Amino acid sequence: MAAPHPERELERIRKLAKAGLPRLVVVSGKEAFFRGEAMDLLLAAVPKDAELVTVEGLDVADTRGSAEDEAEDEEAPPEPVQSGSVPELQVLRGGGLFAKRSFVVVRRADKWVKRHGAALLAFLPRIAAGSGLVLELQSLDRRTKLAKALEAAGEFAEFRELYERPFGRDDGEISGELVQWVVQRAGAMGLPLGAEAALLMTAQVGKAPAELAAELVRLRDQFPGANKAKPLQPGDLRGKLSVQFESTPFELAEAVLQREREKAWRSLRGMFDRGVRQRDGRRMDQQGVFPFAVSWLFQSMAKLHEGRQLVDQGVSPRDVPGRIGVKGFADRFTVQLQRCTEPVLREGMLALLECQRRMRLHGDDPELLLEQFLVQWFDGVRVRPAREMEA
DSSP, X not given: OOOOOHHHHHHHHHHHHHHOOOSEEEEEOSOHHHHHHHHHHHHHTSOTTSEEEEEEGGGSOOOSOOHHHHHHOSSSOOOOOOGGGOHHHHGGGSOOSSOSOEEEEEESOHHHHHHHHHHHHXXXXXXXXXXXXXXXXXXXXXXXXXXXXXXXXXXXXXXXXXXXXXXTOOSOGXXXXXXXXXXXXXXXXXXXXXXHHHHHHHHHTOSOHHHHHHHHHHHHHHOTTOOTTSOBOGGGGTTTSOSSOOOOHHHHHHHHHTTOHHHHHHHHHHHHHHOOBOTTSOBOOGGGHHXXXXXXXXHHHHHHHHHHHHHHTXXXXXXXXXXXXXXXXXXXXXHHHHHOXXXXXXXXXHHHHHHHHHHHHHOOOHHHHHHHHHHHHHHOOOOEEHHHHHO
């Protein structure tokens, strides 16, 4: 059976989160944007009195065969399953030191499920009442024994990609799911947008839902008093649309220290999706983006940390830029001083050093490392690599 429209699945997740999280939720599908929105809803629904453990599944060493294949092999003799070898599962027994219930969230869990699938199957009935496990996967064959057991044990949501063209019709992309989704998404944000204007957006900005959603936020700010009875047309958007958004480490650092979440995420996507241009207009080698971004972020954060310490000692924020040698954009620096506390800046610098360490020692994915940094910076949630849990 074909997966339902992603927005229908999101609505189901909203109702699920509002009613209270079940023992198991599996979020799967190729479309990362909708998976991310579903995960945000589920994370927000975790009770405040519960212990929350977030694990990065990509960090699991893929040393075994597929657990799904093992689960399907009926002729193979059963092997003893040691769920104790998966420490993140033990958290779900309940009755912890500081919380009576716990939730474990495994992001990008495809490799994690392949490695621990058999232990997971054995452990599912032992998840304590009030606790829960949330798995995010890009793909899971729903015909396998593992997938069927997961569906039977909890809730399963699958987020497919939006179709650009309507199936079996010849009226073009304007009637396709992607354009119609842009129209509906804009309307939900209070931005009246005609189908022709939405089609122009998909042609000029791109077809990735994440990019289109970010562009709609920009347009909403540019048309604050748009008439809902008169949807915007292509001519209204002339000169106002982004053309394949690009960014730089300077823009990323500014968004991070201004604590502007949407701009920071958009900047990160732009750098890794389309590269960083150098002064001569040529694109920087992709291998250089991560060290450049981390280095500039750390320098900017260290300078702000120095200023924040002076403010905490009683120095007026207006005098700090001159005291520590900030010559340009003093007003912006002062705003950043007000938005970032000393403990937050200290933790941020430590998180950047951890990114460098993991890149150097383990060769972790650079974009993923910076994504995890942003999660920790804005949400205060440290995403622990699975190998740390296994150590």
